[in-house]
Amino acid sequence: MAKMLGARWCPSALRSPLQVISFPACQLHVSRRAKNADQKEFENAVTQLKLLKKDPGNEMKLKLYALYKQANEGPCNIPKPGVLNLINKAKWDAWNALGNLPKETARQNYVDLVTSLSSSSASSSQVKPGADKEQQGSENVVVTSEDGITKIMLNRPTKKNAITTQMYQEIILALKAASKDDSTITVLTGNGDYYCSGNDLSNFNTLPGEIEEKVKSGGILLRDFVACFIDFPKPLIAVVNGPAVGISVTILGLFDAVYASDKATFHTPFTHLGQSPEGCSSYTFPKIMGLAKAKEMLIFGKKLTAGEACAQGLVTEVFPDSTFQTEVWTRLKAYSKIPPNAGRISKQIIRNWEKEKLHAVNAEEVRVLQERWQSEEFLNAVMNFFSKRAKL
Numbered sequence: 001m002a003k004m005l006g007a008r009w010c011p012s013a014l015r016s017p018l019q020v021i022s023f024p025a026c027q028l029h030v031s032r033r034a035k036n037a038d039q040k041e042f043e044n045a046v047t048q049l050k051l052l053k054k055d056p057g058n059e060m061k062l063k064l065y066a067l068y069k070q071a072n073e074g075p076c077n078i079p080k081p082g083v084l085n086l087i088n089k090a091k092w093d094a095w096n097a098l099g100n101l102p103k104e105t106a107r108q109n110y111v112d113l114v115t116s117l118s119s120s121s122a123s124s125s126q127v128k129p130g131a132d133k134e135q136q137g138s139e140n141v142v143v144t145s146e147d148g149i150t151k152i153m154l155n156r157p158t159k160k161n162a163i164t165t166q167m168y169q170e171i172i173l174a175l176k177a178a179s180k181d182d183s184t185i186t187v188l189t190g191n192g193d194y195y196c197s198g199n200d201l202s203n204f205n206t207l208p209g210e211i212e213e214k215v216k217s218g219g220i221l222l223r224d225f226v227a228c229f230i231d232f233p234k235p236l237i238a239v240v241n242g243p244a245v246g247i248s249v250t251i252l253g254l255f256d257a258v259y260a261s262d263k264a265t266f267h268t269p270f271t272h273l274g275q276s277p278e279g280c281s282s283y284t285f286p287k288i289m290g291l292a293k294a295k296e297m298l299i300f301g302k303k304l305t306a307g308e309a310c311a312q313g314l315v316t317e318v319f320p321d322s323t324f325q326t327e328v329w330t331r332l333k334a335y336s337k338i339p340p341n342a343g344r345i346s347k348q349i350i351r352n353w354e355k356e357k358l359h360a361v362n363a364e365e366v367r368v369l370q371e372r373w374q375s376e377e378f379l380n381a382v383m384n385f386f387s388k389r390a391k392l
């Protein structure tokens with residue numbers, strides 16, 4: 001992630017002395033001392049901060065540093081650095097200026113500040129209500145809104161649309177924006193010959209910190225990503241233009257319709273990668289396709305053709321690749337004419353029966369995966385992929 005997100009404003013990549021202020025987010029071990037009531041929120045804010053796309057600037061970083069220290073250690077308790085020690089002096093001044101501010105207040109202020117930074121970054125990529133053909137997002141995740149349809153397109157075709165940590169974050173923001181815009185339906189699709197090759201296997205190299213920290217922030221990112229699909233309030237449709245792998249397949253169980261080209265395949269090779277199912281698939285797949293077929297996919301990594309996936313209920317309908325885009329988009333345009341509120345309410349009444357269950361499944365799948373990510377099996381699989389000794 002440092003490469004994908006942090007590089008634009010990673011302290012060590014910047015030049016002026018103040019720009020090398022190290023981020024409080026790097027000190028996760030200290031945050032464990034935060035009080036129970038707010039600890040989760042506080043830790044989430046620490047992770048959220050690392051996922052910001054824009055450098056918040058030195059002044060803001062100093063504020064965050066000071067609040068972080070105050071929240072964890074109380075009033076400034078270190079000797080004042082010398083005047084020539086510019087960076088540490090600036091940090092000391094900021095912390096010392098908080099005086100006797102209670103830890104709880106500092107923690108809350110830290111969370112509020114990070115929330116405001118995140119939402120201003122989110123609002124800059126939000127689809128405005130009524131926008132026609134408005135283009136949002138980034139190079140790798142392109143968001144457009146037209147004729148009552150918000151389309152979120154994975155656009156990294158040279159890497160088969162593998163999802164980087166930055167893309168996870170961008171998809172989360174795009175879904176949050178789409179949930180509030182005036183479109184009737186939301187569509188996820190891919191550009192190029194693949195729909196998506198799943199998690200970018202280099203994500204663990206690029207996440208910052210030691211293994212414990214990578215596992216922790218990877219887990220939070222995955223949980224938040226899947227939670228957005230569980231909670232998405234309006235009809236959500238996947239347009240699967242080509243092969244789909246890993247997490248791009250598992251989350252299909254959370255969509256309201258899945259349309260696939262006959263060139264698409266569906267592959268969840270988790271065990272081959274030393275991993276375990278996510279995206280709520282350990283619950284949705286057995287429910288959708290029955291236990292036996294779900295286990296063939298999730299334990300043994302059986303790859304399904306589009307026809308097989310349709311027969312097993314994971315895919316709604318398959319179209320010939322030659323007419324796929326025309327036929328599907330004609331269908332979607334017709335669907336986008338349903339009364340929007342009726343669409344939302346109908347989706348929600350179906351989803352709400354099991355929303356709580358799905359969040360519990362998500363949390364447990366993430367917990368188990370976090371253990372897997374520390375296993376030799378997983379590390380070997382990733383090394384093999386990049387040394388090109390193994391391919392799925």
Ligand SMILES: CCCCC/C=C/C(=O)SCCNC(=O)CCNC(=O)[C@H](O)C(C)(C)COP(=O)(O)OP(=O)(O)OC[C@H]1O[C@@H](n2cnc3c(N)ncnc32)[C@H](O)[C@@H]1OP(=O)(O)O
Pocket residue numbers: 158159160162163197198199200201202203218219221222245246247248269270273275278385391392
């Ligand atoms: C933090 C949240 C964690 C969530 C947990 C999620 C788990 C999963 O999603 S597990 C599934 C992970 N995905 C994979 O294991 C797929 C790996 N990719 C492949 O096996 C193959 O690339 C292929 C079958 C998808 C396509 O094969 P082929 O047509 O031969 O194309 P290339 O292998 O040459 O790929 C072109 C280019 O793209 C890079 N690439 C493809 N997929 C990924 C990926 N998942 N992660 C990183 N990079 C990927 C591939 O390395 C090639 O790059 P270059 O060599 O630089 O051209």
